[in-house]
Amino acid sequence: MQTSAVTDLAHTHARPVHWLATATAMAGVVALAGIIQPGPAGATAAPPTPRPAPDAATAHYPLQCGGAPSTIAQKATGDLDGDGNPETVAVVHCEAGSGTPPSGIYVLTHGKGAGAPAARVVATLVEPAQQKNVTGFAIRDGVVRATLLGYSSPDVPSCCPDQSEQVTWRWRGGTFVRTAQDEARAV
Template identity: 65%
Template structure:
């Protein structure tokens, strides 16, 4: 029998040996394992969390104060969600701008659009507000007043701590004796 010889180079390295199969199997297993680890996670539809609107700006509000052309001054303010709707309201202590004395204050609740929605303290009560804050849906304030008409308007001689809570569709004042409930506008 005669063997045929090839003019091509020797292809002995093309014969598969067990070490070649083992190397190929190891590489393929690594590729498959890597592909399993790099698969994307389950797709889920998410709705972006709604962002609460910013608290109303009292500078943009029209307060129900009679100031005879003197203008108004917002001298205290605090913001927080008072009615549990997820949007903050602003509580503003406002008085007529004056050159001297301590004019009576009004304390108002503003909602979106800087709209006055409640009066917590009416200027008719002849009170001023030393401080005001909103915490956990409760408005707290330190009210200053006068024991008689003989006390100079610059120097209040009485004070009482009060709180307002939203209940049954209105703000209810507690604290201090004889204080009426706040009126809604």
């Protein structure tokens, strides 16, 4: 007598209900795949790379130094107008053999056109004629900050300013708006 190695198991026989359950599950998977789809393929442009900040050493400053050279005492960079490209702000004064020459504060951007300097002055925040010296100079969050040292009278020696004022400049409406942090006070 021969016995078959395959036994008659109840779960190996497909019934119509099994086929119906399988078809329903497959229809659900296909429907879900139709709903959950990736977005359309396409190339996305990378954001433009900001230009480097203008080089303060390449600018021509509107200083009257009587033939003496000018010196860039301090400089800082930051995006002041919100265009994504940094500007440079430079504190510049004439070189002097002694004393403390007054400073100018200048905002620089890139030069325009062939043969133009790499950096050009687009705004003057402090004129040297105002007889101010600059300390505490920085750019933070698009705002230029400085401490301006000055003189209460022409009798005060240029080595020893006796007034101090905290000021900021912020780009608004196409111009730099100056705000004094506190009134000028004696040092």
